[in-house]
Amino acid sequence: MRREIQNYLAHRPDLLAFIRENPFWYRVLTRNPEKIYEIEEEAKIFYGRTFPQRIDRLKEQLDFVHMIFSLFQVMGNDNHS
Template sequence: MRKEIIDYLDQRPDLKFIVREHPDWYKKLSRNPAAIQELENEAKFFYGQTFGQKIDRLHGQIETISRLVQLFGKH
């Protein structure tokens, strides 16, 4: 793997973790260093940082708060 990719992964422990968990990324990045953008997109999905995942979490939180309000509103 190229030195600049290794340095970049050293600066981004979240990406480095994914590369260690999924060794096929070593091969991908060695053959195509431009795949780092694809790795970053994969990391967003892995860590739940995509827009859809954030909306789902927000929806779940609102639903929980709504249930609590209903529960305590009856007493």
């Protein structure tokens, strides 16, 4: 693997961890170092950092907060009966 790719990965621990979990990328980078940008995109998907994945997580969190709020309302209504 080229030295500049190794240096780049040394400064990007998230990509280095992704490549260690997916070792076939070592071969890809050795043969085609310009594919480092493809690895960045794959790592974003793997770690859930794409915009749609973030929106989905936010929606799940809002649904959870809504459920807890509804539960507190129901519990509050039961105490007043």
